[in-house]
Amino acid sequence: MKVLVAEDSPTFRLALERMLKKWGYEVVLAENGLAALEILQAEDSPRLALIDWMMPGSDGVEVCRRIREMNREPYIYIILLTAKNTAEELVEGMEAGADDYLTKPVNSHELRVRLRAGRRIIDLQEELVTAREALRRQATRDALTGLWNRNSMTEILARELKRAKRESNSLSVIMADLATSRM
Numbered sequence: 001m002k003v004l005v006a007e008d009s010p011t012f013r014l015a016l017e018r019m020l021k022k023w024g025y026e027v028v029l030a031e032n033g034l035a036a037l038e039i040l041q042a043e044d045s046p047r048l049a050l051i052d053w054m055m056p057g058s059d060g061v062e063v064c065r066r067i068r069e070m071n072r073e074p075y076i077y078i079i080l081l082t083a084k085n086t087a088e089e090l091v092e093g094m095e096a097g098a099d100d101y102l103t104k105p106v107n108s109h110e111l112r113v114r115l116r117a118g119r120r121i122i123d124l125q126e127e128l129v130t131a132r133e134a135l136r137r138q139a140t141r142d143a144l145t146g147l148w149n150r151n152s153m154t155e156i157l158a159r160e161l162k163r164a165k166r167e168s169n170s171l172s173v174i175m176a177d178l179a180t181s182r183m
Contacts, residue, residue, distance in 0.1 A: 001119060002026045002046035006036035006063065007081070008055045012104075016050060019108055025115075033058030040067055040076055047074060047122050048115060053082035053093065061096040068097030075125045077118035081106060 003025045007013040010031075017027045028046050030036040034057035039045055049067075051060040058066075060080050067076055080098040082089070093101050099121070100114050140152040148156065157173065164171040 001048060001122075002028055003115070004028045004030060004036060004039055004046040004049040004051070006030040006033065006039075006049065006051045006055065006060070008032055008052060012052075016106075019111070020115075023112060023115075032056045033060065033063045036063050037066055041070070045076065047076055048118050049076055049078045050081055050111075051078055051098075053080055053084060060098075061093055064093070064097035073129060075122060077122055079111075079114055079118065 003020055005013055005016045005020070005027055006029075007016060008031055013029060013031070017029060020027045025048075026046075028039055030039055033051075033055045036049070036051060036055075037058060040049060040063070051063050053060040060082070064078055064080065067078065077100075078098050079100040079102055080093045081102050081104060082093070083104045084093075085103045090101055099118065102111060102114065140149060141147065142149050153175075160171055163169075
């Protein structure tokens with residue numbers, strides 16, 4: 001699994017990279033918040049992100065906020081890394097969209113179990129998306145033929161009629177009822 005490490009300290013970034021690679025993660029590095037945002041907006045972005053709170057360009061809290069505003073799938077699990085440790089700062093980071101929070105210096109055992117928890121949440125989210133898509137298919141398709149069902153066809157027709165009217169285009173529709181013969 002890919003993990004983004006967004007950290008402006010080259011020494012700490014290298015230490016995290018080595019640790020994560022040893023644990024079997026594929027590591028993607030960013031030196032600042034703007035680079036982290038660019039990586040996380042890509043189609044094949046990492047699903048886990050370790051983001052330093054204080055970075056040039058855009059801080060970790062702003063990165064969290066912008067990623068959550070996108071409301072995209074698949075979900076990105078974000079762990080905020082910081083030397084800040086007051087309750088107010090913890091709340092600020094979590095309200096910005098961080099899923100977890102670790103204070104520096106980072107304890108390697110704690111980081112490892114929190115990444116494992118993040119992976120479990122990502123796996124659960126993938127299962128939910130798969131189930132949602134299966135239910136959507138069941139709700140919109142005929143089980144036997146796989147074709148759109150009557151309700152879906154009615155919705156599609158209404159949408160296309162509105163579009164044709166809006167664009168001043170004509171619309172043609174052919175409907176056929178497939179009946180099964182009984183023997």
